Amino acid sequence: MxxxxxxxxxxxxxxxxxxxxxxxxxxxxxxxxxxxxxxxxxxxxxxxxxxxxxxxxxxxxxxxxxxxxxxxxxxxxxxxxxxxxxxxxxxxxxxxxxxxxxxxxxxxxxxxxxxxxxxxxxxxxxxxxxxxxxxxxxxxxxxxxxxxxxxxxxxxxxxxxxxxxxxxxxxxxxxxxxxxxxxxxxxxxxxxxxxxxxxxxxxxxxxxxxxxxxxxxxxxxxxxxxxxxRGGKKSREMAQIISVMATLIATFTFTAAFTIPGGFISDGPDEGMAILIKKSAFKAFVITDTIAMTSSMTAAVMVFWSSSRRSSESFMDSLPFAIGLTWIALVAMALAFVTGLFVVLSKNLWLGIVVCVIGCAAPAMLYIFAPLFLLVFDRLSSTRARRRNIVEDNPFLFVFRLAKMIS
Structure with a gap:
């Protein structure tokens, strides 16, 4: 027409x-x-x-x-x-x-x-x-x-x-x-x-x-x-994936915390302190690494705790929060990687900037344009769902919906 x-x-x-x-x-x-x-x-x-x-x-x-x-x-x-x-x-x-x-x-x-x-x-x-x-x-x-x-x-x-x-x-x-x-x-x-x-x-x-x-x-x-x-096979499989991802993120971020960029001072009154502690990028690395570590550990504990309980409803309640925390941990780990590289590349400014742009592009797009992404995703999902006569949804909205219902 x-x-x-x-x-x-x-x-x-x-x-x-x-x-x-x-x-x-x-x-x-x-x-x-x-x-x-x-x-x-x-x-x-x-x-x-x-x-x-x-x-x-x-x-x-x-x-x-x-x-x-x-x-x-x-x-x-x-x-x-x-x-x-x-x-x-x-x-x-x-x-x-x-x-x-x-x-x-x-x-x-x-x-x-x-x-x-x-x-x-x-x-x-x-x-x-x-x-x-x-x-x-x-x-x-x-x-x-x-x-x-x-x-x-x-x-x-x-x-x-x-x-x-x-x-x-x-x-x-x-x-x-x-x-x-x-x-x-x-x-x-x-x-x-x-x-x-x-x-x-x-x-x-x-x-x-x-x-x-x-x-x-x-x-x-x-x-x-x-x-x-009944438990839901798909949700159980998702919980296993979240548990593995959260454990891996926690392992990587824990290791990064004790092999910090620039190393440690080996002698003098400040022995054992981080060499680059006064750098702003180093402080950003420490903060984002800590966020990634704590978020991933919390997600892993939530999955473990909810899976061990006899109530399957408790498991279904906890899973959306574990998904949300793992999502935060992934983004924080990416930012920790970028800031950690930038602090050791600061002498070569152009290379440090390129690393930051490449590493921050995806997290920035997700956070700044998240409402647009969710709108497009929901429209496409609902269209596909009507064509296939099934129901689809965005899993990252679950945590907000569950929190709303509990509050």
């Missing part, structure tokens, strides 16, 4: 659209084989400026459904960008009530795709009460869909809202808790564990009688523990 080419190209998109509108105004309202208009594609691809233009020219396009009765607002919710939702709802607030062929509203779309910002925005809307517990054609509420896809952050946000019915039953006579327990995790043990933890927390917080949790397939709080008892 012509508009797909325009939206995926770089440069003067709005200028091209204006020229098309002047010369061929009918193209702005045309539909493809899926009955989608240019506004559908602009919403799906997150083209904010294009959406503004299209709404100015034809506001009725906001109400136009495709062959699945999905309107641009649904695709914007699936996209997850709050600014798109705002610009589409501002001139057409009543579109929030429209549903697709499966009777799903915008909260269904945002929840099942794991779009945290979109869900948070929708929950603040005045029409929220009509959306939070709305059931689709299968009886699934947004909470059911978020739970089914193991979007633990969405489950956490929804269950914190007092208007959300955490015991809503779908047409399979399942609550959100039962949906998680009965679903195949596809190797996503950590995601499933965090989703169950969020649901357990909501039941405990609302002081629900455990008997009320039991549904027609006889799920109860005991079943939550049984899920943890």
């Amino acid at each position: 012509l508009f797909l080419f325009i939206f995926n190209s770089y440069g003067m998109k709005t200028d091209i659209m204006r020229k098309i509108h002047i010369r061929k105004p009918k193209l702005i309202k045309m539909q493809d084989e899926k009955q989608r208009t240019p506004l559908h594609y602009a919403a799906a691809l997150g083209e904010y400026e294009i959406i503004k233009l299209l709404l100015e020219w034809d506001i009725s396009a906001a109400y136009q459904g495709d062959d699945n009765q999905q309107i641009p607002l649904h695709l914007a919710a699936e996209n997850g960008q709050v600014n798109l939702l705002k610009i589409l709802l501002d001139p057409c607030p009543d579109t929030i009530e429209l549903m697709d062929n499966e009777q799903q509203n915008i909260l269904h779309f945002a929840a099942k795709n794991g779009n945290i910002d979109a869900v948070s925005f929708i929950l603040k809307l005045p029409e929220m009460e009509d959306l939070v517990n709305a059931a689709d054609m299968n009886g699934n509420t947004p909470l059911h869909l978020a739970a089914k896809n193991f979007h633990s952050s969405i489950v956490y946000i929804l269950t914190r809202n007092s208007k959300v019915d955490i015991r809503a039953i779908n047409k399979s006579n399942e609550t959100a808790l039962a949906v998680v327990q009965s679903s195949d995790d596809h190797g996503m043990e950590l995601q499933k564990h965090l989703t169950l933890k969020a649901l357990k927390r909501s039941y405990a917080k609302r002081a629900v009688n455990p008997k009320d949790v039991v549904d027609n397939v006889q799920f109860s709080y005991d079943e939550v523990e049984k899920v943890g008892e």
Whole structure:
């Protein structure tokens, strides 16, 4: 389609659209084989400026459904960008009530795709009460869909809202808790564990009688523990990898601490002191080496401690923190390597600078551009997951989600 080419190209998109509108105004309202208009594609691809233009020219396009009765607002919710939702709802607030062929509203779309910002925005809307517990054609509420896809952050946000019915039953006579327990995790043990933890927390917080949790397939709080008892092969393998990595990092950094750059003073009143102790780069080496050592040792101890306990849930709780600490240790070890080399190469400044640039490039990119990387990763992962009908997630977000639930 012509508009797909325009939206995926770089440069003067709005200028091209204006020229098309002047010369061929009918193209702005045309539909493809899926009955989608240019506004559908602009919403799906997150083209904010294009959406503004299209709404100015034809506001009725906001109400136009495709062959699945999905309107641009649904695709914007699936996209997850709050600014798109705002610009589409501002001139057409009543579109929030429209549903697709499966009777799903915008909260269904945002929840099942794991779009945290979109869900948070929708929950603040005045029409929220009509959306939070709305059931689709299968009886699934947004909470059911978020739970089914193991979007633990969405489950956490929804269950914190007092208007959300955490015991809503779908047409399979399942609550959100039962949906998680009965679903195949596809190797996503950590995601499933965090989703169950969020649901357990909501039941405990609302002081629900455990008997009320039991549904027609006889799920109860005991079943939550049984899920943890299974252990998860993938998580156990990951724990072994983390343990080996943490041990190796601790070994390297421990050795580096006692074979420090420049060596030690061999005589005089300062005998045994580091020769380069007054150098700033040496101080940076000591600090980063210490961070790497302590982080890796803590990660190794956490994996060992959690693996030795009988409670598999404790193991699943500890693993995300061990992953995060190992990640910190890896970056700190890289920085220790760079600063250690720089302090002994300071006489040859250009070589020291080259070493620093090469060694710091990757850690700097990861820390400075981490939000962009995570956004791109999540978008690509969710796209692949929808194509393959499985759930994927970024493992480095687990530690933040678990910390949020525990706090």
